[in-house]
Structures are given as C-alpha cells and as structure tokens.
Amino acid sequence: MDLPSATSAGELRGLAERIRQGDASAETELVREFSHRIFVMGVVRTHDREAARELVQDVLMAVIGALRKGQLQDADKLAAFVHGTARNLINNQLRAQSQTPPLEPLPEDLAQACSPERLEDAERVGLVHQALDRLGQDDRKILWMTLVQGHKPGEIAAALGLTSEVVRTRKTRAVKKVADLIRKKLSRT
C-alpha cells in the first residue's frame, strides 16, 4: 500500500541522522518516502517510464551513499537534497544519454521497496479507471481536454459553454474526488 506521505519535517530530519548512524530500516523509510516522487519527476522530465524507473534506483543509491557518509550539511533539507540529486542525475542523463555508466544497484531489500510494480502504480491506475466511471460526462471531458489535449480553462469554457471559473472549479473538484476515492480504497487494503 502506498499512501501519500505524512512524514513531518522532524521525522525527515531524524531519518537523515538514523541513516548516518547505520539504521537499515531508516533507509527503507527513505526509499518509501521518495521513490514515487523521483519516479514522477523522471517520467515528466524524460517522457520515458523505463528510464524513470532506472533513475529512481540511481538517485536513491546516490542519496543513501551520501547520507551514510554524513555528507548532508543541513538535515532539515533532506527533501531538497533528494530533489537536487534527482535533478542533477536527470540532467546528466539527458545530456549524455547512455554514455554515463550506471551506478551501483540498490541492495535487494531496498530495491523491493521501489520495485517497478510499486512505481507504476497499477493499483492506483485501476482505481482511477473506476473513479473516472463515477464522474459526470462533463467532468470527464474537462479532465480529458486538460490533461490529454492540453487546453487551458478559457478554451475549454468556450467549447463547453461554461465560464473559465466554473471549468477551473470543476477540474479541481474532479481531481480531488478521484484522489479521495483512491485514498479511501487504498487505506482499506
């Protein structure tokens, strides 16, 4: 089960310190906390899900390596550190493509925590399908025109005979409705 993160800033700070002290469970927590974020960032920036999956491993290995050595200066900035590492590795990958040698793979127990099945969110996509069926036709159209066709609220409003404000509100409400349904279903499993 992959719930949205509820980790507080204080817990993140503690995580960095625990990893420095050699706490293996803290490394698993770190992987669970950030693997999806790195994956989503990789998908959006590279448009390549396979590359994004590999990237998750590379980024986490680099971060864990640095934390073990105590290289994070300010433990309050763990999230920013992970993001910066991900950004640098993605940029390097986009610049050099396959010329960059792969980093050392994650240990098996950590790799399981960010396996392709977990990252690809198959369960979430299935729930999205169910949730879409529950939305009204106009709300589905608004989401489709926004996320697939890339139209702005004003354009959608013109096409559907609504105001931009109404389109924006309905879009936000529809995404939240889907997110809520997913959260409820996932919390039951």
Next chain:
Amino acid sequence: MNCQEVEERDILEGYLLDRLSGPEREEFEKHYFECGSCFSQLRTGLALQTELRREPAMPVRARCASLRRAWLWAPAFAMIVILCSAGLWWYSAHTHTPSQQVAVPPKGSPNVPVQVQTTPAGPSLEELARVEPPPYSALVLRGAEDESHETFHKAMQFYVKGDYAKAIPGLRAAAEANPQSASFNFYLGACYLLAGQTDPSIVSFRQTVSLGDPAYSESAHFYLAKAYLRKREVARAKDELHKTVQFHGSLEAPAAEILRQLRN
C-alpha cells in the same frame, strides 16, 4: 511556492504537460518533494492522464483550437483528398475484375494499403498487414519554427527517401520534445511500422489516437490495425478497422475491404 499558488496557477497541469518554465518547474518539484497533499494530487493527475490517454477521443473539442489546427493542415487535407480520390477511382474501377484484387492503389500511392492479390483461400494475414508509407508533404509555415519542428523536418527528409530507420531517432526526439503533436507521433509510428518495429509503432499510433487530432485520427486507427495484423492480433485489428470505418473518410473503403477479407 505554496498549495494555493499550485491550484490558482494551474501548476499541476502545466507540469504534467511540460509547459512550465524551468524555474517554475524547479519550484513546483521542490514543493511536492515536501508536500504530501500536492504530491498525492500530482500522482492522481499522472494516473488520470495515463488512463485518459488510453481512451478514445471524446466528442467535444475546443472549437478555436480545432479550427486553428484544421487551417494549419488544410494543404495536407487537400493533398490527401486528391490522392485518395485517385486511389478510390482506381479501386472502384478494379473491384469487379476477375482476379478479385482488393484495395488496389497504384504502387506508391499513399494512405491506402498495398496491392493484395487474392488467392482462392484469400490473402494471408501477412499480406493484409502490408503497408505503404503514409503521404507526407512538407508544409511551409509562416514565422520561425521551434526546435522540435526543425528536428521533425530533418527526420522527414529520411522518410521521403524511404530510409525509415534513419528517420526514427529524429522523430522520436521531436515527439519527446513535443508529445502533444499528433503529426510527430503519427510519423514516428509509421516509421517504426515500416522499419519492422511493431510494438513501438503501436505505442506511437495509440498516442496519436489519444490526441484526437482530426487530421491524424483516422489514419492512426488504420495503421494501428495494420500493426495488430502484423502481430496476428486479429480481434484488435478488427476493432481498429471498425473505428477507421466510422470516420467515413478516405480510408473507409480499404478498412472495410480488409474487414471483409478477415471474415472470409
């Protein structure tokens, strides 16, 4: 950046559609690396986008954008109409010949399948799966082109020469830089198919279909059917052929003919 800004400035959609400026993207990423609520919505948004892209095009489209696209592609439409009229004339003139040729355009005529000679048992799946390259005529657009269009046009020079494998890297780069372009995705799919790479061609044609561009939807369904025929996935091929027929466009006749052959 905070949660309110994300909502008010349509940041989440802009991020998923790769439309944010570099600094905006950076700011949003920093934000969702710390904000569980925004990240949850982003994951949902990505899953929604993935799922909605798999669905057939919805009937309503923004009228202004569609009109703009239609005008942009007017020369291509005109070319397709001329070529297909010639193809259909040729087809109708030969459908009742004793050799029972099906969907027989002149060699090299685009947008219609290659000549398929029927045998007593009918054409094989391999024969039905054969394709001619879709037509392409370079459009000269007013104003400066962006980098992805330049990459596309350079790649299409290989396409015009029939070197489909060499066209693929450029088309892939163009499609990655501009994933909302139906033409980039369509010709990338065509090149994959013509170069014998069936699975990636299916991905590109499905992406083309999901974009709902009227200039490419019918052709994308048709060539998707061809790709499935090549994989011997007849049910899926039939499904795509039926969708092609529903457009009542220039590919209706060849798609209907292949469906007839598949029933025999």
